[in-house]
Amino acid sequence: MLRTLPILLLSILTTRLCAQCGYTASLRTNKDYCLGSSLVINTKHTLERIVWYKDGQPIDSALANQSLPSVPLQKNFAGFHPGTDIVSDESGALYSIIGSQNVGQILKCDPRTGTTTVIGEGPLQNSDPFFNASRLAVDHTGNVYMASTKPAQVAKFTPGNRSGSVVATGPASNFYSYGRGLAVDCAGDVFVGDENTSTVSRWSPGATTGTLAAGGGGNGPGQGLVDYIGQVAVDTPGNIYILESHQVSQWIPGATNGRVLTSWNIDGFGATDMYLDGTDTAWIIGWYTQGPNADYVPIWKAAPGGSQPVLVSTVKYPASGPPQLTMDPQGNLWAVFASGLFEWPRTSSIDSAYTPTATGVYYAIVTDMCGYAARTNPITITVPSAGTPGISITATATSTPVCTLITFTADPVNPGIAPSYQWIVSGVPVGDGSPQYSYNLFADSDQVYCIMNTLAGCSGPVADTSNIILLHIDPQGAASVKITSPKDSVCKGDPVTFTATITNGSNAPTFEWLLNGGPTGDTGSTYGGNNFNNGDVVTCIITSDDACGLAKSNSIALTISTPPSIESGQVFTILHGHSDTLEPVITGDIDSWLWTPATGLSDPTIANPVASPDSNTLYTLTVGAPGGCTATGSILVNVYIPLSIPGAFTPNGDGHNDLFYILGGPVNSRIEEFGVFNRFGAEVFHAHNVAPGDRNNAWNGYLNGRPAPAGTYVYFVKMKFANGHTQLYKGTVILIR
Numbered sequence: 001m002l003r004t005l006p007i008l009l010l011s012i013l014t015t016r017l018c019a020q021c022g023y024t025a026s027l028r029t030n031k032d033y034c035l036g037s038s039l040v041i042n043t044k045h046t047l048e049r050i051v052w053y054k055d056g057q058p059i060d061s062a063l064a065n066q067s068l069p070s071v072p073l074q075k076n077f078a079g080f081h082p083g084t085d086i087v088s089d090e091s092g093a094l095y096s097i098i099g100s101q102n103v104g105q106i107l108k109c110d111p112r113t114g115t116t117t118v119i120g121e122g123p124l125q126n127s128d129p130f131f132n133a134s135r136l137a138v139d140h141t142g143n144v145y146m147a148s149t150k151p152a153q154v155a156k157f158t159p160g161n162r163s164g165s166v167v168a169t170g171p172a173s174n175f176y177s178y179g180r181g182l183a184v185d186c187a188g189d190v191f192v193g194d195e196n197t198s199t200v201s202r203w204s205p206g207a208t209t210g211t212l213a214a215g216g217g218g219n220g221p222g223q224g225l226v227d228y229i230g231q232v233a234v235d236t237p238g239n240i241y242i243l244e245s246h247q248v249s250q251w252i253p254g255a256t257n258g259r260v261l262t263s264w265n266i267d268g269f270g271a272t273d274m275y276l277d278g279t280d281t282a283w284i285i286g287w288y289t290q291g292p293n294a295d296y297v298p299i300w301k302a303a304p305g306g307s308q309p310v311l312v313s314t315v316k317y318p319a320s321g322p323p324q325l326t327m328d329p330q331g332n333l334w335a336v337f338a339s340g341l342f343e344w345p346r347t348s349s350i351d352s353a354y355t356p357t358a359t360g361v362y363y364a365i366v367t368d369m370c371g372y373a374a375r376t377n378p379i380t381i382t383v384p385s386a387g388t389p390g391i392s393i394t395a396t397a398t399s400t401p402v403c404t405l406i407t408f409t410a411d412p413v414n415p416g417i418a419p420s421y422q423w424i425v426s427g428v429p430v431g432d433g434s435p436q437y438s439y440n441l442f443a444d445s446d447q448v449y450c451i452m453n454t455l456a457g458c459s460g461p462v463a464d465t466s467n468i469i470l471l472h473i474d475p476q477g478a479a480s481v482k483i484t485s486p487k488d489s490v491c492k493g494d495p496v497t498f499t500a501t502i503t504n505g506s507n508a509p510t511f512e513w514l515l516n517g518g519p520t521g522d523t524g525s526t527y528g529g530n531n532f533n534n535g536d537v538v539t540c541i542i543t544s545d546d547a548c549g550l551a552k553s554n555s556i557a558l559t560i561s562t563p564p565s566i567e568s569g570q571v572f573t574i575l576h577g578h579s580d581t582l583e584p585v586i587t588g589d590i591d592s593w594l595w596t597p598a599t600g601l602s603d604p605t606i607a608n609p610v611a612s613p614d615s616n617t618l619y620t621l622t623v624g625a626p627g628g629c630t631a632t633g634s635i636l637v638n639v640y641i642p643l644s645i646p647g648a649f650t651p652n653g654d655g656h657n658d659l660f661y662i663l664g665g666p667v668n669s670r671i672e673e674f675g676v677f678n679r680f681g682a683e684v685f686h687a688h689n690v691a692p693g694d695r696n697n698a699w700n701g702y703l704n705g706r707p708a709p710a711g712t713y714v715y716f717v718k719m720k721f722a723n724g725h726t727q728l729y730k731g732t733v734i735l736i737r
Helices: none
Strands: 026-029 039-042 045-052 055-064 063-069 072-074 084-088 094-102 103-110 113-124 133-138 144-149 152-157 165-169 179-184 190-194 201-202 209-216 231-234 242-245 247-251 257-264 271-276 280-290 294-300 311-314 324-327 331-338 340-346 346-351 360-368 373-375 379-381 391-397 400-401 405-414 417-427 428-430 434-440 447-455 463-466 472-474 480-486 489-491 497-504 510-515 526-529 537-543 550-552 559-561 570-575 591-596 617-624 630-644 663-665 670-677 685-691 711-720 726-735
Touching: 026 360, 026 379, 039 360, 084 133, 084 331, 094 133, 103 144, 113 144, 113 152, 133 179, 133 570, 144 179, 165 190, 165 201, 190 231, 209 242, 209 247, 231 271, 242 280, 280 324, 280 331, 294 331, 311 340, 324 480, 391 447, 391 463, 405 417, 405 447, 417 434, 463 726, 480 550, 497 537
Parallel strands: 084 324, 179 231, 271 324, 400 472, 489 559, 570 630
Antiparallel strands: 026 039, 045 055, 045 360, 063 346, 072 340, 084 094, 094 103, 103 113, 133 144, 144 152, 152 165, 179 190, 190 201, 201 209, 231 242, 242 247, 247 257, 271 280, 280 294, 294 311, 324 331, 331 340, 360 373, 360 379, 391 405, 405 434, 417 428, 417 447, 447 463, 480 497, 497 526, 510 537, 537 550, 591 617, 617 630, 630 663, 670 685, 670 711, 711 726
16 A cells, blocks of 8 residues: 655755846836937846946946835645745746655746646655755756755756756765755855765765865864854855854855854754845744744844844744745745745835936946846947948958958948947958958958948947958969868758868968868868858968968858757657547758658658557658758657456456456556555555556455455556556445355
8 A cells, every 4th residue: 555755854955046146137228329218227136226337437326115024925836835945046936845655856836827847856765865855956057956864965956857866975085974054056066064074065067076165173163163054055256154053154265264254142043044145144044942932933134244133024833844944036035834835025116217317338237136236238328420320441452462461441421439340351250340450361352341330329239331342362373272162051060071272382281270260270181070150151271382471262151050850759649549640849940741651640741640550650750951951750659548447346257357457558558556445444455566457467356365255345546657647546346246
């Protein structure tokens, strides 16, 4: 019979990144780029402060009117059952660990929609990581980390993969024997606070052992010693923070001693978790272990250097597990205790617009509710321009011998504010952004032009392209080089080879291949690879015995097409005797389809044929994209017989209906558990991990070698289908004698 095992609840220590690793804040105008328009800040984060800058100097600021309630709201989201820990990611989603039905799971909930998904799971049995799960952390790319104490390890769950991979593990020689702290920084380094060794160790991506990052002087209060590791956190500069019995200590990188960030002496209070914001303010939660406040859960706010934290909220709610705390990017506090989820929603209002009174370059530095700053893009405010910007170019020569210096000059019209100039030679960007460009190594038929980018009054950024100058370069009978390729239009990832052919060169010329004007390091007569991008330009320069010792080849611009892709592992399930339309997951611009074999398909040359095979069929799908790129994948169609459970059976030995078992069922499905119970709840039959329709795993109506009494019995079936879905069936069956 299946039994539910409780998940082990332990004190947890996690890094709450919020916006530690950066966030986006952009600046736009509400009208145009001239005086009279307002500048408006766009960001998904709730802002606490805005400082406006003009030409690099601060000119104005705004602070948010905000409030944080002293009494929280108790929240309930469908499918989200807070258990061990509560953490928030960059989007504001919440994560927690639960355990039931012998399975431990990491849940992700979006508080805006109430949608809950499972992002990690594993068996919930003694010594398994989920049974002893103690802490969670999430990084800025969405990877989730889970630490357990027995076995001592940290598992990493990447988006879309419910099975974690181990990134840190014991024994004590690795600074990890009984972890009570977990954090991850912006570089993906994992930090584990170990209670037994009083250390914090760092585990870089791919490392098999940890390195000492903080502590190591032993247990107990005192300089360089860690009294008790209750949580760890890492800030942007790499400082490590440790929640101890009565203080939060800070360890700068490389330090052998920590310094006290904040301390307290609160009678009967024990801290269990903290959130460290971008101002190094610690938000601390815990419980009263004794005294008249034993049924209260307080939250304290401790500013750096403060001797005592300030009480933010006290909730009369007896905690059945260590209270845990996090803050989302909007500055809302979230906590879990007594299997409940609580929110302190922060309300805020701030003027995110500014109207310039003078021309200049404006930007803003914003600080969100978690204390992290971001800088917007700059915007230039100007006055109406005299006319439409334009550009033309001239050259000191257009027909000249090789190696002659040629200077090109841009002649702008109505150039606006701070124009920049991008020179292009046969598709390759050159120059330093100035209105003149000089060079002495051109190839015959090189084409030169210039693009001017400027801010033209109220219209904002404007680009204009000049006339094209075609060069006629005479090699004077000296060396020249030409490159060729069998194909200059290929699919992404296909190899391309270029060959240089020299005319009138020396016996031992040297080659320098250029990609988009920069050296590749290749020095042979051929050059190639399979990692080119669309629009890449390949050129070759040789050193020889011609007039100036150098010669430049023609340029070849590549057209790289992106091949389509077919998602692997696609399976469609069809009821025997029925049909269904196949809708495979394919990316890319597709113009041809071919399904093989064609058996059971309405049309093997369309994207979504109707399939009605008589048995399981593995189809091969080949798709083609414009430009000749193709992709091939396998699509499995499972044909199954419906699941059937009899309502009665007669075990009288006549060969008809003598056994009770599961009939039919989809192909490749399994019966994980099958139990039959009498009216007193006693189990009379049990089967485990068998196939449906197997008469060898049926109940024959006997109990302990004797015929079971006639009557009604209860059955329980747990089916796992081929697509991984699990379904429970419960009902009754009548034994007739």
